[in-house]
Amino acid sequence: MLVRVLDGHQAFPPPIWMMRQAGRYLPEYRTLRQKAGGFLDLCYTPELATEATLQPIRRYGFDAAILFSDILVVPDALGQSVRFAEGEGPVLEPLSLDRLDDLDPTVVGHKLAAVIEAVGMIRAALPDETALLGFCGAPWTVATYMIAGRGTPDQGPARKAALLDPERFARLIDVLVAASIDYLIRQLDAGADAVQVFDTWAGVLDAAEFERWVIAPMRAIVQGVRAKRPSARFIGFPKGGFGFAERYVAQTGVNAIGLDWTVPLDVVRDSLQPQVAVQGTLDPMRVVVGGRALEQGIDAILETLGAGRLIFNLGHGITPDADPAHVATMVARVRAATATG
Amino acid sequence: MLVRVLDGHQAFPPPIWMMRQAGRYLPEYRTLRQKAGGFLDLCYTPELATEATLQPIRRYGFDAAILFSDILVVPDALGQSVRFAEGEGPVLEPLSLDRLDDLDPTVVGHKLAAVIEAVGMIRAALPDETALLGFCGAPWTVATYMIAGRGTPDQGPARKAALLDPERFARLIDVLVAASIDYLIRQLDAGADAVQVFDTWAGVLDAAEFERWVIAPMRAIVQGVRAKRPSARFIGFPKGGFGFAERYVAQTGVNAIGLDWTVPLDVVRDSLQPQVAVQGTLDPMRVVVGGRALEQGIDAILETLGAGRLIFNLGHGITPDADPAHVATMVARVRAATATG
Numbered sequence: 204m205l206v207r208v209l210d211g212h213q214a215f216p217p218p219i220w221m222m223r224q225a226g227r228y229l230p231e232y233r234t235l236r237q238k239a240g241g242f243l244d245l246c247y248t249p250e251l252a253t254e255a256t257l258q259p260i261r262r263y264g265f266d267a268a269i270l271f272s273d274i275l276v277v278p279d280a281l282g283q284s285v286r287f288a289e290g291e292g293p294v295l296e297p298l299s300l301d302r303l304d305d306l307d308p309t310v311v312g313h314k315l316a317a318v319i320e321a322v323g324m325i326r327a328a329l330p331d332e333t334a335l336l337g338f339c340g341a342p343w344t345v346a347t348y349m350i351a352g353r354g355t356p357d358q359g360p361a362r363k364a365a366l367l368d369p370e371r372f373a374r375l376i377d378v379l380v381a382a383s384i385d386y387l388i389r390q391l392d393a394g395a396d397a398v399q400v401f402d403t404w405a406g407v408l409d410a411a412e413f414e415r416w417v418i419a420p421m422r423a424i425v426q427g428v429r430a431k432r433p434s435a436r437f438i439g440f441p442k443g444g445f446g447f448a449e450r451y452v453a454q455t456g457v458n459a460i461g462l463d464w465t466v467p468l469d470v471v472r473d474s475l476q477p478q479v480a481v482q483g484t485l486d487p488m489r490v491v492v493g494g495r496a497l498e499q500g501i502d503a504i505l506e507t508l509g510a511g512r513l514i515f516n517l518g519h520g521i522t523p524d525a526d527p528a529h530v531a532t533m534v535a536r537v538r539a540a541t542a543t544g
Numbered sequence: 545m546l547v548r549v550l551d552g553h554q555a556f557p558p559p560i561w562m563m564r565q566a567g568r569y570l571p572e573y574r575t576l577r578q579k580a581g582g583f584l585d586l587c588y589t590p591e592l593a594t595e596a597t598l599q600p601i602r603r604y605g606f607d608a609a610i611l612f613s614d615i616l617v618v619p620d621a622l623g624q625s626v627r628f629a630e631g632e633g634p635v636l637e638p639l640s641l642d643r644l645d646d647l648d649p650t651v652v653g654h655k656l657a658a659v660i661e662a663v664g665m666i667r668a669a670l671p672d673e674t675a676l677l678g679f680c681g682a683p684w685t686v687a688t689y690m691i692a693g694r695g696t697p698d699q700g701p702a703r704k705a706a707l708l709d710p711e712r713f714a715r716l717i718d719v720l721v722a723a724s725i726d727y728l729i730r731q732l733d734a735g736a737d738a739v740q741v742f743d744t745w746a747g748v749l750d751a752a753e754f755e756r757w758v759i760a761p762m763r764a765i766v767q768g769v770r771a772k773r774p775s776a777r778f779i780g781f782p783k784g785g786f787g788f789a790e791r792y793v794a795q796t797g798v799n800a801i802g803l804d805w806t807v808p809l810d811v812v813r814d815s816l817q818p819q820v821a822v823q824g825t826l827d828p829m830r831v832v833v834g835g836r837a838l839e840q841g842i843d844a845i846l847e848t849l850g851a852g853r854l855i856f857n858l859g860h861g862i863t864p865d866a867d868p869a870h871v872a873t874m875v876a877r878v879r880a881a882t883a884t885g
Contacts (some may be wrong), residue, residue, distance in 0.1 A: 356697065359829065363832060367833050409825070409859070410807070444806070446806065465748065465749060489707060492704060503752060
């Protein structure tokens with residue numbers, strides 16, 4: 204059903220899945236994570252990545268599974284080693300723009316063979332009606348971590364690098380575009396029904412920089428993949444970039460745009476949904492809180508966006524403090540909805 | 545000239561000032577700050593607050609001075625004591641919504657007498673042609689600090705409190721609305737030509753919450769002040785809330801809206817400028833970087849927004865790592881601009 208929405212059809216109730224649906228809010232995930240050792244061991248062991256991917260499908264029957272992995276496996280495969288420190292998020296050795304020649308995008312797909320193997324195993328294990336989503340990080344967002352070596356409040360180090368030395372920064376982005384094209388094609392060939400490109404840090408750029416580092420690389424990825432796999436389906440998620448959403452959609456050719464929770468739903472309905480499927484937009488905090496706050500949030504989305512092309516999702520990943528019972532409530536409420544929108 | 549733009553006229557080159565123009569990027573500020581002792585001592589000593597306010601005016605001749613103070617003097621006056629830890633930002637004892645009865649908005653204006661005295665001293669010292677801006681934090685943003693006790697990546701504690709217990713959260717907002725009205729009236733009476741209301745954390749709310757905690761309180765403040773001072777001029781700055789900017793302007797009655805740097809300039813020109821004066825929108829990182837990045841950023845704003853009602857400013861406060869020489873370059877370039885927009 205999710206694939207049909209990406210292909211231009213409308214469905215009500217809408218298909219539903221959740222960003223970070225395989226994650227720490229689930230007790231079975233925490234058990235698996237403990238067994239695996241490090242976070243990247245989980246990503247790089249196909250059986251474990253498959254199990255993590257399937258856990259939320261078994262529990263909730265979501266309409267889509269998303270490959271269990273991380274956007275930073277690409278820099279890891281490029282040779283900039285990544286580790287996940289407990290409670291700190293990812294840590295990388297900060298990249299200097301002097302050392303770009305060390306980065307070889309052609310090795311990424313090969314080095315990530317274990318991830319591609321997981322995609323095949325997951326597709327084989329999933330019910331036919333459940334879509335499988337592959338993904339990667341968008342070049343800008345991946346670059347922000349590569350430059351800063353970690354997450355920062357507004358990714359100032361990469362913003363500064365891009366303004367100080369746009370030519371060399373463009374070379375880094377080009378490397379990431381090439382690696383992403385290869386990596387996504389392999390995911391599609393292994394069984395992914397569509398791919399999502401996460402630009403989590405799109406929202407820190409001004410208009411000129413957004414055009415150059417978010418829209419242009421995304422267009423290059425979509426065109427590069429479709430040059431070889433013409434029917435490839437894309438969900439773009441330029442988080443925080445709502446002011447540029449219309450031009451992002453028009454210029455990149457995505458099948459759906461992911462939206463965070465800070466968007467005016469009526470404007471989305473009037474100006475975006477006629478162009479493209481939209482995905483989101485529930486505030487993850489409403490899933491944490493539950494009760495009336497959760498119900499009102501769900502109902503507002505269904506009422507305003509339910510008559511158009513919609514993939515129900517949160518506006519960002521579910522957080523570890525969310526109660527799994529609230530997720531069950533959400534799925535039931537969306538599925539019980541009757542078309543009043 | 546800034547006042548004329550707030551009153552509905554267009555000016556080119558536009559008036560210019562900078563958020564946080566009295567701040568750590570200036571050596572003379574760092575000297576003053578050291579002499580003062582604590583940050584709040586600087587805010588609460590009228591002679592020192594006056595000196596801090598005037599420093600950037602002497603150096604750059606900005607079209608507006610803004611009272612040197614902090615948005616957290618209001619919770620401090622309400623009895624929730626605030627301290628500024630070096631390199632950490634503000635720290636407050638987190639407020640429980642059980643203890644709202646301890647907060648008395650009627651004492652705020654009186655307790656902040658030293659700040660009001662500074663307003664009068666600054667107005668007396670400023671050239672006539674330099675506008676003086678007073679300010680306060682918007683209720684939502686001040687509440688996020690009161691609840692969390694500090695800044696957090698997405699002010700989750702206040703978002704959670706507002707969803708869990710909206711009735712009590714509304715009482716906190718009401719206290720802050722009442723305190724803000726009294727405080728802003730005193731600033732206007734002491735000589736402020738206009739007041740800016742900073743909603744730095746407006747951008748973390750979904751549509752329903754933005755309406756309730758950003759727009760409605762701002763409308764109440766504007767109406768409450770104008771009920772007693774009908775000609776009061778307001779600049780509203782709902783940072784990160786671009787998707788709601790049109791309704792914010794229409795529903796609050798502000799004279800100008802402050803915009804951060806992540807906005808589509810052509811949409812601002814076409815949909816906002818016909819309704820209201822706009823203030824911003826230069827990425828503060830362009831002032832840090834200088835050179836071509838700074839020139840291009842300035843020129844894009846002047847070319848796209850220069851033909852409408854514009855107050856040139858940064859999209860957020862100038863950062864401590866900015867070179868004062870870059871600020872001089874910026875002022876000169878804006879003032880040398882000829883109308884091509």
